[in-house]
Amino acid sequence: MEQVRQLMGQVFGFRAFRGIQEAVIQHVLTGGDALVIMPTGGGKSLCYQLPALIRPGLGVVISPLIALMQDQVNSLKQLGVRAEFINSSLSGPEFRYVEERVENGEVDLLYMAPERLLMERNLEWFSRLRLSLFAIDESHCVSQWGHDFRPEYLELHRLGQLFPGVPRLALTATADGPTRQDILERLDLTHGRLFIAGFDRPNIRYHVVAKEGNSFNECLSFIRQHHEGQSGIIYHMTRKDTEETAQKMREKGYNALPYHAGMEQEERRRNQARFLKEEGVVMVATVAFGMGIDKPDVRFVAHLDLPKSVESYYQETGRAGRDGLPADAWLAYGLSDVVRLRQLVEGSEADDTHKRVALHKLEALLGYCETMACRRQVLLNYFENAHLGNCGNCDNCLSPAESWDGTEAARKALSCIYRTGQCFGVAHLVEVLRGEMSEKVVKHAHHQVTTFGIGKEMDVREWRAVFRQLVAAGYAQVDVTGYGGLRLDPSSRPILRGETTLMLRRDVARKQPRRRKTTTTPATKSSASGTLWDALRAKRLELAKEQSIPPYMIFSDVTLREMESRKPTSMREMADVFGIGQVKLERYGAIFLQVVKNHKA
Ligand code: ADP
Numbered sequence: 001m002e003q004v005r006q007l008m009g010q011v012f013g014f015r016a017f018r019g020i021q022e023a024v025i026q027h028v029l030t031g032g033d034a035l036v037i038m039p040t041g042g043g044k045s046l047c048y049q050l051p052a053l054i055r056p057g058l059g060v061v062i063s064p065l066i067a068l069m070q071d072q073v074n075s076l077k078q079l080g081v082r083a084e085f086i087n088s089s090l091s092g093p094e095f096r097y098v099e100e101r102v103e104n105g106e107v108d109l110l111y112m113a114p115e116r117l118l119m120e121r122n123l124e125w126f127s128r129l130r131l132s133l134f135a136i137d138e139s140h141c142v143s144q145w146g147h148d149f150r151p152e153y154l155e156l157h158r159l160g161q162l163f164p165g166v167p168r169l170a171l172t173a174t175a176d177g178p179t180r181q182d183i184l185e186r187l188d189l190t191h192g193r194l195f196i197a198g199f200d201r202p203n204i205r206y207h208v209v210a211k212e213g214n215s216f217n218e219c220l221s222f223i224r225q226h227h228e229g230q231s232g233i234i235y236h237m238t239r240k241d242t243e244e245t246a247q248k249m250r251e252k253g254y255n256a257l258p259y260h261a262g263m264e265q266e267e268r269r270r271n272q273a274r275f276l277k278e279e280g281v282v283m284v285a286t287v288a289f290g291m292g293i294d295k296p297d298v299r300f301v302a303h304l305d306l307p308k309s310v311e312s313y314y315q316e317t318g319r320a321g322r323d324g325l326p327a328d329a330w331l332a333y334g335l336s337d338v339v340r341l342r343q344l345v346e347g348s349e350a351d352d353t354h355k356r357v358a359l360h361k362l363e364a365l366l367g368y369c370e371t372m373a374c375r376r377q378v379l380l381n382y383f384e385n386a387h388l389g390n391c392g393n394c395d396n397c398l399s400p401a402e403s404w405d406g407t408e409a410a411r412k413a414l415s416c417i418y419r420t421g422q423c424f425g426v427a428h429l430v431e432v433l434r435g436e437m438s439e440k441v442v443k444h445a446h447h448q449v450t451t452f453g454i455g456k457e458m459d460v461r462e463w464r465a466v467f468r469q470l471v472a473a474g475y476a477q478v479d480v481t482g483y484g485g486l487r488l489d490p491s492s493r494p495i496l497r498g499e500t501t502l503m504l505r506r507d508v509a510r511k512q513p514r515r516r517k518t519t520t521t522p523a524t525k526s527s528a529s530g531t532l533w534d535a536l537r538a539k540r541l542e543l544a545k546e547q548s549i550p551p552y553m554i555f556s557d558v559t560l561r562e563m564e565s566r567k568p569t570s571m572r573e574m575a576d577v578f579g580i581g582q583v584k585l586e587r588y589g590a591i592f593l594q595v596v597k598n599h600k601a
């Protein structure tokens, strides 16, 4: 393994393995099969890239994302790794060129999509080659339990029989039990080893805010305060909202672009490329965006709508801060999200088992949103990682939430649901509680029910927070027909009878957590300000533009930060900087030495 470590330093410029990487690599090097579960940004790719460089023959990487293969291959080429891809974007001559290089043993890693891999012609070609391994990336795509099922992945179970002796490594960030088991069975890997990494992403700070109506302004002020000029992702549920929010962001002076599955492919491709290549782009997207994007310097991920499950949330937020520098995950959450998601699940056509699973997942997510405990602890417990709490890097740890005895309020709210016939939505229920003689109240004679006007002591916002928490906790159920009427769940009886107390979370306009030392100077500031950091970034951008690749493919921010603090004066010292392997040293070492030297002068 010492040699493997050396190779890692030489090629990638990394100093040590992270977590389970070493164990996985050792296992693959001895020819074993495995399923590797690691959080997004955890460092999965090294687990197959290094073995493919060491084992003789061609390493085949199966990836569902044709649009991103080129980026992955470009990154590797920057490191001097002999990587190629085969997909429909190649012209005839390009295709034959890659084929020839593969046959001459000049390629160590070949990326392709599953449907191409399993074409008879390709299988026949592979049978004549020496293969070092198969890496099945995003392997949760094989499972219907996962959130991104792709039927073509199902056929991959044949690989074991077709190519006995070639190790197969499936990788995913999706961790729940049923999906994991499903992947093992469907890929015929039940005999293989299961490697599960710790799921913590300590550099990500989690925030959840209660939303009232549209939370665009809150999101904007968060970005203004913490992430001016930095790149980030804003997630929305609908296509329309992504376009509207992107437009509003642009009006506020941000370099914001929309991304959703309904856009023309060409426009989608262009926006994605800009997000990768330019600095400081904010992508406003549906969940169609993100898989396979391994831009390391995404500084924030904001959710303006609730994701579907804790898994999705963790995967989406995991796209922030892959470089290990501080990053934020920010989520706005409100009653309308709860109502809509409950309707979506309960009203769906799915069979009971699927519904139960979906409902359970939704409950876990709502629990996360409402929790007063350390968010990291809740997240990690969900992934069966024990955590003692008090992480010091989530909103609840930084400014503890207040709780209050909501038993009486809950009783009033629940009886109001009951007295009005269990079919009205929250807006109406709050009017009744607050004793408002609205048209609708009068029409239904609800000024005559016993709960009319018994809740004047609390304002609309406070009542909505009570209802939200009751629905989130399952004491009240949302009707599935679409009008958002509430009815009682049997579990609410102990509260109504006064047999139990209920602590609720107080929604307060939270003060934004104190600002951290920014890790990257906003891209909007020009290099004219004259720091070494600016000079290094300007050089990086210039080199990236020349080659038409994203700046982070030249050097990551972490590498530039180290250069800034170490100020290397020789190639020897430059070689010690994190992220500088042999090939990058040869290509860029002297150029950046000069930048450091000029700056000193
Ligand atoms: P994943 O595919 O699991 O989301 P990646 O393989 O893209 O994660 O790795 C995430 C980031 O961590 C990348 O920027 C990568 O260069 C970096 N990385 C991976 N392994 C190491 C390591 N051993 N030391 C330092 N950085 C690493």
Ligand code: ZN
Pocket: 373, 374, 375, 376, 377, 389, 390, 391, 392, 393, 394, 395, 396, 397
């Ligand atoms: Zn915490």
